[in-house]
Amino acid sequence: MDWIEVGHIDDIPRLGARVVKTDNGNIAVFRNATDEVFALLDSCPHKGGPLSQGIVYDRRVTCPLHNWVISLESGEATGPDSGCTNHYPVRIEENMIYVSLDKPESQPVVYKKTAEV
Numbered sequence: 037m038d039w040i041e042v043g044h045i046d047d048i049p050r051l052g053a054r055v056v057k058t059d060n061g062n063i064a065v066f067r068n069a070t071d072e073v074f075a076l077l078d079s080c081p082h083k084g085g086p087l088s089q090g091i092v093y094d095r096r097v098t099c100p101l102h103n104w105v106i107s108l109e110s111g112e113a114t115g116p117d118s119g120c121t122n123h124y125p126v127r128i129e130e131n132m133i134y135v136s137l138d139k140p141e142s143q144p145v146v147y148k149k150t151a152e153v
């Protein structure tokens with residue numbers, strides 16, 4: 037599996053996101069309040085809104101365009117809405133974030149910042 041380096045986890049503010057431009061499109065890398073990190077295609081399954089500009093809470097992001105709530109773990113819309121955007125494997129080593137674009141994951145995944153040493 038090939039991994040691309042995204043940067044240090046502290047380059048992404050808590051409850052924020054960073055966009056990584058790739059040949060596969062823009063990937064939004066999110067950090068939630070408990071330092072879990074997730075990677076989704078930066079495109080809402082509704083009408084392609086930029087999820088990286090949404091509001092992060094728990095393991096979800098609210099799309100800034102029409103307020104669909106998307107699972108950061110699975111890329112799936114929650115509640116009454118249906119649809120799914122790609123989500124990608126994330127690896128954290130010594131608090132550096134790596135994302136693999138080889139193939140989107142279909143199972144929920146959680147990655148967490150390691151303790152400071």
Ligand code: FES
Nearest residue numbers: 080083085099102
């Ligand atoms: S484009 Fe995301 S809710 Fe409509």
